[in-house]
Amino acid sequence: MNQILDYAKNIGADARIMDWLKTTFKNYSEKNPVPTEEIEHILDYFVSESPKISKMSYEEAKNNTEKWNKTLQKKGEHIKETPEDIEIILDFKDGFKMVKLIGKNAFKREGFLMRHCAGSYFDKTDELYSLRDEDNLPHATLSKSSQQIKGKGNGDIHPKYINYVVQFLEYLKIPVRDEEMKHLGYLNFDKVKTDLHPDTKFFRKIYLPKNEKLIDKKGNEYMSLDLLDIKPLIEDDETNLLKVNFDIDALCKLSFEWISRKIKSRPSSQQSQSGDSSQQSQSGNYSQQSQSGNYSKQSQSGNYSKQSQSGDYSQQSQSGDYSQQSQSGDYSKQEMLGKYSVAVNAAHNGKVKGKIGCWFALTEWSEDKDRIWKPLSVQSFKIDGKKIKEDVWYTLKSGKLIEVKENE
Numbered sequence: 177m178n179q180i181l182d183y184a185k186n187i188g189a190d191a192r193i194m195d196w197l198k199t200t201f202k203n204y205s206e207k208n209p210v211p212t213e214e215i216e217h218i219l220d221y222f223v224s225e226s227p228k229i230s231k232m233s234y235e236e237a238k239n240n241t242e243k244w245n246k247t248l249q250k251k252g253e254h255i256k257e258t259p260e261d262i263e264i265i266l267d268f269k270d271g272f273k274m275v276k277l278i279g280k281n282a283f284k285r286e287g288f289l290m291r292h293c294a295g296s297y298f299d300k301t302d303e304l305y306s307l308r309d310e311d312n313l314p315h316a317t318l319s320k321s322s323q324q325i326k327g328k329g330n331g332d333i334h335p336k337y338i339n340y341v342v343q344f345l346e347y348l349k350i351p352v353r354d355e356e357m358k359h360l361g362y363l364n365f366d367k368v369k370t371d372l373h374p375d376t377k378f379f380r381k382i383y384l385p386k387n388e389k390l391i392d393k394k395g396n397e398y399m400s401l402d403l404l405d406i407k408p409l410i411e412d413d414e415t416n417l418l419k420v421n422f423d424i425d426a427l428c429k430l431s432f433e434w435i436s437r438k439i440k441s442r443p444s445s446q447q448s449q450s451g452d453s454s455q456q457s458q459s460g461n462y463s464q465q466s467q468s469g470n471y472s473k474q475s476q477s478g479n480y481s482k483q484s485q486s487g488d489y490s491q492q493s494q495s496g497d498y499s500q501q502s503q504s505g506d507y508s509k510q511e512m513l514g515k516y517s518v519a520v521n522a523a524h525n526g527k528v529k530g531k532i533g534c535w536f537a538l539t540e541w542s543e544d545k546d547r548i549w550k551p552l553s554v555q556s557f558k559i560d561g562k563k564i565k566e567d568v569w570y571t572l573k574s575g576k577l578i579e580v581k582e583n584e
Contacts, residue, residue, distance in 0.1 A: 204234035224296035271310030540572040
C-alpha cells in the first residue's frame with residue numbers, strides 16, 4: 177500500500193485521490209489481488225482527467241480508465257512527430273537510440289503506438305524517455321520521476337530490447353522500483369545476496385535476471401526456499417502449461433527446515449510436530465504447519481497458509497485461498513479446498529485433489545535393480561474442470577495421470 181501511495185504522490189495526486197486510495201482501493205485490494213500496473217494506470221487517469229471519484233467503485237475506475245486509454249490511442253492515431261518533438265539522449269550506434277519526449281505530438285504518438293497513457297504526461301513535471309529503432313518506432317517507455325519502465329500495453333519489455341534499457345538506466349543513473357525492474361526480467365535478490373558466490377554479477381548490487389542460475393559460495397547451484405519470497409514457485413503461461421521454478425527433490429528436502437525457521441520469526445499462527453499419528457488444526461490466515469511423523473494429519477482454513485509434511489501415510493487438507501502444500505512421505509494425500517492453491521507431492525503413490533484454478537505436481541517413483549528408489553516422472557497439472565476434474569483424486573502411474581479413489 178505504501179508503494180502505491182508513494183507513486184500517487186510522485187505523479188501529483190491530490191487529497192481526493194489519496195482518500196480514495198486509503199478507502200475504496202484499500203477495501204477492494206484486501207479481498208482481490210490487484211496488479212501494480214493496473215492501479216498505477218487508474219491513478220494516471222485520475223490525475224490527468226480529475227473525474228469525480230468520491231463514490232466511484234474500483235471496478236468503475238478500472239472500466240473508465242480502459243475507455244480513457246482507448247480514447248487517447250484513437251486521438252494519437254494520425255499524429256506526426258517532428259525532429260523538434262524529441263531529443264536524442266543516447267545513440268547505441270546500431271540504429272537504436274534513447275530519446276527524450278519534448279513536444280506534445282511526441283507524447284501522444286508514444287501513447288498511441290505503445291498502447292499506454294504517455295500522451296497524458298505532456299506538461300507534467302515527469303520526464304519521459306523512449307527506446308526507438310531505426311524507423312523511429314518505440315519499444316520501451318521510461319519515466320524518471322515516477323520510476324516506471326513499460327513495454328507495449330504497460331507490459332514487459334521484449335527480451336531483445338532489455339540490454340538497451342539497462343544501458344540507459346546506467347547512463348542516466350535513473351532509480352527504478354522493484355516492480356518496474358520485473359518488466360525487464362530482473363528480480364531483487366538482496367535477501368539471499370550474502371549466500372551467493374562473491375563473483376555473482378548483480379545489476380545495481382541487488383538485481384539479477386529472474387532465470388539466471390544461482391551459485392552458492394562453494395560453487396554449487398544455490399537452493400533455498402527463501403527464493404519463494406522472491407519469485408513464484410509456479411508460473412502459468414498463455415498455453416496453459418505450468419513452469420515449476422524449483423527442483424522438486426530440493427523443494428521437499430528443504431520444506432521442513434524452511435518452515436521450522438519461519439516459525440521462529442513470524443507472529444502469525446504456527447505449529448510444529450514430529451510424533452507419529454499426530455494431528456494439527458489451524459484456522460488463522462498466514463498460518464504455517466510442519467510435521468514429520470508417520471500417519472499424521474494436518475488441517476488448515478486460513479488464507480495464504482503453508483503446510484509441510486514428510487511422514488508416510490500422512491494427510492493434508494487446506495481450505496484457505498492462495499495456500500501452499502508440500503509433502504514427501506509415501507502414500508500421502510493432499511486436498512485443496514481453497515481457490516488458486518498449489519500442492520507439490522513428491523511422495524511414492526501420492527494422491528492430490530482440489531478445486532478449479534488450483535495447480536498440483538505429482539511424482540512417480542521406481543525401484544532399480546539395486547533396490548534404490550529413484551524418481552521416474554515429475555509432472556504438474558492445472559485443475560481446469562474439464563481435462564482435470566475438480567474434487568477428484570489423482571495419482572501418477574506409468575507416466576500418466578489417472579483418477580483413483582481416496583483409499584485405493
